[in-house]
Amino acid sequence: MARVRNIESTELPPDLAEIYERFAGSYGPFRNQVAVFAHVPAALRHLFPLLMELREAKTLPxxxxxxxxxxxxxxxxxxxxxxxxxxxxxxxxxxxxxxxxxxxxxxxxxxxxxxxxxxxxxxxxxxxxxxxxxxxxxxxxxxxxxxxxxxxxxxxxxxxxxxxxxxxxxxxxxxxxxxxxxxxxxxx
Structure with a gap:
């Protein structure tokens, strides 16, 4: 168990819940990590969309x-x-x-x-x-x-x-x- 509790997407405002679920559902099995980052809305709002955008861009093989x-x-x-x-x-x-x-x-x-x-x-x-x-x-x-x-x-x-x-x-x-x-x- 993490040193802080996991926050579920249902506890978040809709815009953050959407980022959470989109990342957790498409990027890989990182739900526990996203659930911890959810304590800091700015991190959730910026880090995970960045990772998804980098993956979609396919700049680097x-x-x-x-x-x-x-x-x-x-x-x-x-x-x-x-x-x-x-x-x-x-x-x-x-x-x-x-x-x-x-x-x-x-x-x-x-x-x-x-x-x-x-x-x-x-x-x-x-x-x-x-x-x-x-x-x-x-x-x-x-x-x-x-x-x-x-x-x-x-x-x-x-x-x-x-x-x-x-x-x-x-x-x-x-x-x-x-x-x-x-x-x-x-x-x-």
């Missing part, structure tokens, strides 16, 4: 987004986010075992050169953002448009925010997230 999210979530040991994003990354073609060893990216047989670049950049942008090697950034610029670089950086740092938020408030993984991860383990 989903494979690279999910690689970055899983890497940052592993760096922060955020089990909630790894559990939720592991199935999304599996859909993008990386096996469950490959996802489990994504932090060994240098010799990972399921990652191509661009995947490895995303892992390397996610680690650098999260751990040492003021010391990202210029050569790494040049490689990033060669592989991605400026808009994609900005979104990748946004999603890396936003992921770290969500990792810390989820862990600080001990947000529980939803049953659907558990089932998706168990399905991956069973080979479904």
């Amino acid at each position: 989903k494979r690279y987004l999910e690689i970055a999210i899983v890497v940052v979530s592993n760096l922060n040991a955020c089990h909630y986010c790894v559990a939720h994003h592991k199935p999304f990354l599996a859909v993008e073609g990386i096996s469950p075992a490959g996802i489990d060893r994504i932090m060994q990216w240098q010799d990972h047989p399921e990652l191509d050169e661009t995947d490895r670049l995303v892992v390397q950049y996610a680690i650098a942008a999260w751990e040492t953002p003021n010391r990202i090697p210029e050569a790494l950034f040049r490689r990033l610029r060669a592989a991605f448009s400026e808009a994609q670089v900005v979104e990748l950086t946004l999603r890396i740092t936003l992921c770290g925010f969500f990792n810390r938020f989820n862990d600080a408030l001990q947000i529980e993984e939803e049953a659907e997230a558990h089932a998706a991860v168990e399905g991956l383990a069973a080979g479904d």
